Amino acid sequence: MDQTLLLSVLLSQLCWSVSLDLQYHFIDKKMSWSEAQSHCREQHTDLASVNDMKDLKNLKAAANGRTDAWIGLHQTSDNLTDRKWHWSQPTVRYKEGDSPWKQGEPNDDRGTENCGMMDSDGLWNDHYCRTPHCFICYNDSSNTTVMINDATNPRTWLKAQQFCRTHHTDLMSGLDQYKLFQKQNLTLPSRCWIGLFRDTWGWSDRSDSSFRNWNTWLNFSYCMCSVLFLSTTPKTNLKGSFVLVKENKTWEEALIHCRHNYRDLAWSIDIESLKQEVQADIRDANSEFVWIGLHFACFFEAWVWVDGKYVPETNENWKERGGSECGHVAAVERGGDKKWVKKNFMDKYNFICMRR
Ligand SMILES: *[C@@H]1O[C@H](CO)[C@@H](O)[C@H](O)[C@H]1NC(C)=O
Ligand SMILES: *[C@@H]1O[C@H](CO)[C@@H](O)[C@H](O)[C@H]1NC(C)=O
């Protein structure tokens, strides 16, 4: 996969019209995700759905090299109780109740666990998607399951999915493939990833497709209302200077404002750089807190900068954390020690953009 899906709050949009194969139209206008959705529903059918790798290829062809466009994938809820299990292979539907979960699983044992594994006894449990493990692919053309146990290169769930889609068909999905696996008498060295994942994302046209194609090099997906698409190169790491915008906006409005008028909502900004580069500015804010470009990516269960970098669990810039983090974003205090504070994304504060 040369191109990977990338969250990006801006630019154009992809609509589709009904026909046997989805027909994509690239709309070269700048709108918010909701505006784009209305536009597509009025002028075409809906924001683009992407149901499999073949659709993705057609979508890229319609985009013709242009990047950063909305598609119909969006987060339908930020409440963890609304997560639904899916199989990675989009043609396979997950059915409640007929799955060999280990007793008591899935249980979000250590927080939020969104990916599924198989134990050496053949039973399933949920686990953090970010941990590297062996994994089981399904190969359509040979109608076999394949266990990949590369001790020197264990993979996170997403990387395992990418590997299976490149070299085979997909991660092992559904009970038929599971039965095939059992027939083959493969012995698992330990717990391995299978094609199970859960999220609260859905398509604008309400199709039940489980197709996701999150980028792996950026390490992130993103919450709230909207998403993504098509970027070939990671953003550069060059830091620009910072600017305080003294308007009260929600976190997402602030993100869009920064991306339209400057470069981005400030990322990779810690106490030191705040002190050195923007502290004087922050004291001028007319709101008690100031947004920075840090949000919690629910699927990856991690705090992530808007440029895609993880914040390590051990980071000491936090003033308060804890509780439910899904759907939350971060701000810094105007006064005090300028540590990060977890906030609701609908709050309205001033914010810091970075210049180009
Ligand atoms: C999430 O949904 C459940 C069930 O619908 C509800 O009981 C709970 O209060 C919700 N949680 C939040 C944080 O809204
Ligand atoms: C999987 O299928 C591909 C064709 O799609 C084939 O070339 C390859 O040898 C198969 N691999 C295994 C392990 O069966």
Ligand SMILES: *[C@@H]1O[C@H](CO)[C@@H](O)[C@H](O)[C@H]1NC(C)=O
């Ligand atoms: C794959 O093999 C199993 C038995 O080994 C068989 O029941 C199943 O129909 C086959 N599936 C396909 C798609 O050929």
Ligand SMILES: *[C@@H]1O[C@H](CO)[C@@H](O)[C@H](O)[C@H]1NC(C)=O
């Ligand atoms: C799998 O193992 C069982 C019991 O050990 C054996 O009876 C069966 O023949 C094996 N099947 C294959 C395909 O090796």
Ligand SMILES: *[C@@H]1O[C@H](CO)[C@@H](O)[C@H](O)[C@H]1NC(C)=O
């Ligand atoms: C922003 O909100 C604060 C209260 O949180 C208020 O005091 C301030 O005047 C507002 N600023 C603007 C520009 O509306």
Ligand SMILES: *[C@@H]1O[C@H](CO)[C@@H](O)[C@H](O)[C@H]1NC(C)=O
């Ligand atoms: C993605 O995450 C892995 C594991 O946490 C890390 O080693 C890698 O550097 C990250 N990639 C980027 C681009 O941040």
